[in-house]
Amino acid sequence: MIEEQVDVVIVGAGHAGCEAALACARLGLETVVFTMSVEAIAMMPCNPHIGGSSKGHLVREIDALGGEMARCIDRTFLQSKMLNRSKGPAVHSLRAQADKAAYSSAMRRTLEKQPHLQIRQQEVCGILTDENNHLTGVRTVSGTIWHCKAAVLCTGTYLNARCIYGDVSTKTGPNGTQAALYLTQSLKEHGVEMNRFKTGTPARMDGSTIDYSKMTRQEGDVPVVPFSFETDPASVQIEQVPVYLTHTNEETHRILRENLDRSPLYSGQIQGTGPRYCPSIEDKVVRFADKTSHQVFVEPQGRETNEMYIDGMSSSMPEDVQVRMYRTVPGLEHARIVRMAYAIEYDCINAMQLNAAFEFKKIPGLYAAGQFNGSSGYEEAAAQGLFAGINAAMKILGKEPLFIDRSEGYIGVLTDDLITKENHEPYRMMTSRAEYRLLLRQDNAELRLLEKGYRVGLVSEERWQRFLVKKDQIKKETERVKALRIGAGAQTQACLEALGSTPLSTSATMAELIRRPELSYQALSPIDPDRPDLPFDVQEEVNIEIKYEGYILRQERQVSQFRKMEEKKIPEDLDYDKVPSLRNEARQKLMQVRPSSIGQASRVMGVNPADISVLLVYLKGRG
Amino acid sequence: MSIQNKNEDTIAACATAMSPSGIGIIRISGPDALRAADRVYRSSKGKTKLESVPSHTIHYGTIVGQDEGVIDEVLVSVMRAPKTYTAEDTVEINCHGGVLVMRRVLDAVLSCGFVRLAEPGEFTKRAYLNGRIDLSRAEAVMDLIEAKNDYALKNSVSQVRGSLYEKITAMRAQILYQIAHIEASLDDPEHLDFASHIGELETDVSGWRKEIRHLVDTFQEGRLASEGIRTVILGKPNAGKSSLLNLLVGEERAIVTDIAGTTRDVLTETIQMHGMTLLVTDTAGIRDTEDQVEQIGVQRARNSAQQADLLLWIVDASVPLDENDRQICQLLEGKNAVILLNKSDLETVVEESDIRSLTRKADGVPVLSFSAAEGTGFEELEHTLTEMFFHGKLSWNDEVIITNMRHCSLLERAEGSLERVEDSIRGGMSEDFFSIDLMDAYDALGEIIGQETGDDLADEIFSRFCMGK
Secondary structure: OOEEOOOEEEEEOOOHHHHHHHHHHHHHEEEEEEEEEEHHHOOOOOOOOEOOOOOOHHHHHHHHHOOOHHHHHHHHHHEEEEEEOOOOOHHHHHEEOOOHHHHHHHHHHHEEEEEEOOEEEEEEEEEEEOOOOOOEEEEEEOOOOOEEEEEEEOOOOEEOEEEEOOEEEEOHHHHHEHHHHHHHHHHOOOOOEEEEEEEEEOOOOHHHOOOHHEEEEOOOOOOOOOOOOOOOOHOOOOOOEEEEEOOOHHHHHHHHHHHHHOOOOOOOOOOOOOOOOOHHHHHHHHHHOOOOOOOEEEOOOOOOEEEEEEEOOOOOOHHHHHHHHHHOOOOOOOHHHHOOOOOEEEEEEOHHHEOOOOOEEEOOOEOOHHHHHEEOOOHHHHHHHHHHHHHHHHHHOOOOOOOOOOOOHHHHHHHHHHHHHHOOOOOOOOHHHHHOOOOOOOOOOOHHHHHHHHHHOOOHHHHHHHHHHHHHHHHHHHHHHHOEOOOOOOOHHHHHHHHOOOOOOOOHHHHHHHOOOOOOOOOHHHHHHOOOOHHHHHHHHHHHHHHOOHHHHHHHHHHHHHHHHOOEOOOOOOOOOOOOOOHHHHHHHHHHHHHOOOHHHOOOOOOHHEEEEHHHHHHHHHO | OOOOOOOOOOOEEEEOOOOOOOEEEEEOOOOOHHHHHHHEEEEOOOOHHHOOOOOOOOEEEEEEOOOOOEEEEEEEEEEOOOOOOOOOEEEEEOOOOHHHHHHHHHHHOOOOEEEEEEOOHHHHHHHHHHHOHHHHHHHHHHHHHHHHHHHHHHHHHOOOOOOHHHHHHHHHHHHHHHHHHHHHHOOOOOOOOHHHHHHHHHOOOOHHHHHHHHHHHHHHHHHHOOOOEEEEEEOOOOOOOOHHHHHOOOOOOOOOOOOOOOOOOOEEEEEEEOOOEEEEEEOOOOOOOOOOHHHHHHHHHHHHHHHOOOOOOOEEEEOOOOOHHHHHOOOOOOOEEEEEEOOOOOOOOOHHHHHHHHHHHHOOOOEEEEEEOOOOOOOHHHHHHHHHHHOOOOHHHHHHHHHHHHHHHHHHHHHHHHHHHHHHHHHHHOEEEHHHHHHHHHHHHHHHHOOOOOOHHHHHHHHHHHOOO
């Protein structure tokens, strides 16, 4: 039997595992990342997008913390769009179509080139702990023991995975990979409670058999905005690949309805809980019976393949039903399926078993991230992987854990929701989950989080210094614009008139003019001769900070109140049984979650304001 | 959201039970206490500012409303931190006008915008948190908070049953739908569009605002009537319930006849008695009956009894106890009650011991001999009730007021949020700005009916809108 010694073991090399592994290795820790298949590193087994509403925010935040996802997609995208551009800046969100194979191999190369990081294709079958249930290592199916100081579980949808369509059921992981069959049992033996979730994916079609003339062609944005703050915008102005829009119709729905009894979802074959935000086409037909048509996006999977992803029609129907229903869609009449649509069931956990650093409360040294934690989505996974990886490293290095609160980032909302609330379906990021979203914009992710990334050690000194210059430029320019008075001179009036704005009756500050809905910082440059030459992102930041100042100030006030409750810490060893007057329901929930602050406690379902008062009084008495 | 920052802001409430006579104290505590007091206080010469007077001094003057009209003549004590009850800057306004005036003073203080109504037990909680109360009292404080909150919650929920509850629930459902529509369109802009629905939203918002304004007005007009110890008179038909009510009211209002079953509706009278406000409800007599109209009355009586703070059970002592009395007994469980053996002017066949042996539920409930017809025993009843009140058994009527005020301020908060939505719509903002204020309105209305927000929004989004990918 071989025994190996490393600092950190990462189990899984999907989007969470890659970020966790890179973070640990970049911080100088000897790291091994296990994968069921080296070909499956950073695989995108479902949709071909990175980003999208609120997920684009996560990618920007990952970048500000020194993660990899943004840089990788900037090098491998096929098409890019800023969603919600006509809405407020808080909900602008970048979304790229990825070249799946290129993304996966670019990430693999990044891992390969990373010092202190080794890749191993091997199934981890168990965790090892000492007599206090502290993690000491992992064991692989080959019997090798890897001693380590910390491990991060990023098993995605691999654990006891089962793929299903019709009455066909195979014990395989995503995209036909081998499932991981042993780890669940070992975790259970160490007191981990397991859940079972399900998700699904649509068919891929042979692009040469699709009639695009019957579909609407959709192009990407020009110019393209990169995800990473570090990417040179010039480098992403590439030739983009179009996406096509088509629709289901009554015939599609009729076929689905007539065959509902053959769907494993409705026949009870599938037990796991699926996501409501990503329903299969048969689900949509049942739940939204009044809709006669649903949108279908036909999306490229890569430059080197003509395989197309049929977005909006995920399914677990039997093969013959799939073939028939896809062929009712305009443009797909003669399309040939390359890969069938399927549903996948997998083991995961209720993340309430983790503490605020994403470490198991019962198994110190063991961390968890990604779909294993009951989330969904590549971006959610990557964000957690980075977060858990950093925290595993911080623990080994004897440093303070990284913590991001709900007012600092979508990552804060994501991590807090996962460890505080019970999820009954895979958790997806949404802008409506963020209470302070006017502050949590994709444009200011660096302003919010770069300092944390720098403190952790994942942001280089050079980048930090460049950021400080930018920050200073924003501050100075905002102040200048607020102080700058514009007289009602002829040139000003002409400029305002040209921009469709009412003329000035008396003088106004530049800031006041910027706040007019029809105007902006950039548009007013003709009447601002002393304006310094600033980079576009600085101008944009100044524009937003001034234009939405009233709303932003209001949210900042809410945040300062929110922080006061977050800062009231609850000792880890608090014995809730000794807190008098706490209602039983609240006591049980608090014992389960063991919140780290009064703020977190107040978000636990079943805990009311009176319980919080009681807790405050008790903690005060305890000194 | 509702628990945030509960120890750093400034709070106000009546520090004494609201009673129609004598002096009452409105206490303001927190960093802005003096500033708040200066908004409503006018010294006799009009020059003294409380913010500049020495600590622990008392000042004569008046309290004025927003229209500068005088509400009451007062003495104001100014006490700066830390030597105060709460260890915070504290102002106590001693007024002498009874319930209505005290509430108007409190309203004036709260209307300055940076003071909120104290939660039940909050002065004591702050006193404790700020180290003014001994450690050994911690548990008592927690019990107090818990009990008061339980009561307030129970109260607020029972008070908003009926049409108000339905109105708020319906409005919240409509608001939530609009938020879900906006949020779904932001999350999945390629499938859903909200921009074309802005006109519809604007109509909805203005409708909700009108409805909320109407509710606020209703509250302000109607709330005096509902503030008091909810007292229900029980008894089988013709036991003398209406006569007792007339005695309490001091005039003949309920129809009194010798025919059993005359009172079919529930009548409520507001009665002032030695500093207490009693909301007395006369009920239909409780008995097994075939008469459908009467059955409804009986059911109403049972419902009133369940929500009551105090039950007055009037027993016809001239006839033996029967099944109807036994049924009434069941309603006494866990209630403050007084049992009156009526018709002491006639030949009585029921003694206190008969009641005691009929039910254990009457243990500890005072039993008085009484004659509604002659008015004998009435003084003793008054005395008993006053004792109960001043010994804290019936000390709740101020919290009913607090509950009402809280409802009002929550309605006003919702109204303010909806105004901001209208401003945003008019200012040409995009819909993502609307949903932030809509959510605040939704939360405020939810607090009135005691509902947490939880995952409502996600549920609404997924159940109403087909999210694409």
